[in-house]
Amino acid sequence: MMGNSMAVEIRNLCKSFKQNEVLKDLDLSVPKGKIFALLGQNGAGKTTMVKILSTLLKFDSGHINVLSHELPKQSDSVRSKISMTGQYVALDEDLTGEQNLILIARLSGYNSIQAKGRTKELLEMFDLSDAGKKTVKTYSGGMHRRLDIAAGIIKTPELLFLDEPTTGLDPRSRSVVWDFVRGLAHNGTTIFLTTQYLEEADRLADLIAVIEGGKIVAKGTPTELKSLVGRKTVSIRFKDTAERESAKKLVSKSFPNKSVTEHESDLFSIEISDISQANSILNGLADASIEPVEYSISQASLDEVFLTFTGGKTNE
């Protein structure tokens, strides 16, 4: 069961706060070396889960294996291999960013030269080279968050937990964090992040799980999740309304079970189950000498996935 290719294996996990059952018999596994995103709404239990996996919080029952160590028995071994941003490090607001990182590096066992080298590297990676000379209390929220993440990875962990790493960040800081996450994963670190942003999960994650009602309600690659929900749609544009109407008649005849939706004056769209159906629609039109001006095939968005699996509520 607990294969070595898995960074995290969870079976039958239960966790309540008094009467509030937050995680209900939850199962989840996360393969090593991947970027995994746990997606859920406010209060879904994301932070609770990350805290349990990073040994900061006790759980009521179930089996948890992190990097082949069992929790809670082998918490110390787990702790030596993982990092969680913002939890293990306390930044000193009166020191500069650079001083903070050097201090933490020295505490982690680096000698003075190594500590300076690693600090320089991290400040560059997080676009903080200039800010590094200023005291932390003068930092903006985004700079603070980036320094926080940098401090958490002074030593490259095997598994990094990031709880909503980009919430509240501007687009530039967000893309700095994304690049850093990709780089770390490229070098073999498993990333377990939580997010409320569909776009973030879609752009960054290899694997996504949606948490809702204390359970994982959907899991897969972004593409798999999208294909689970909506079907693909082919949209076809014609030179004018008359041509569109002729085309519509023809398509309705060949595909009586499909509904054709009109848009604007010269466009319609049809749901298809696979690409070959789009081909046969286009071929049918060509046989009748109807030439589309343009066409496109689109997939369901991750928004639709989220809406479907969380019962139609969103935070926005």
Ligand SMILES: Nc1ncnc2c1ncn2[C@@H]1O[C@H](COP(=O)(O)OP(=O)(O)OP(=O)(O)O)[C@@H](O)[C@H]1O
């Ligand atoms: N220490 C605690 N004591 C009591 N209840 C708690 C505690 N921590 C979390 N909860 C409750 O557990 C539930 C899940 O909270 P959690 O913080 O894990 O959600 P989340 O998915 O991280 O939400 P957010 O997106 O807002 O960060 C919520 O109902 C919350 O009120």
Ligand SMILES: [Mg+2]
């Ligand atoms: Mg949270």
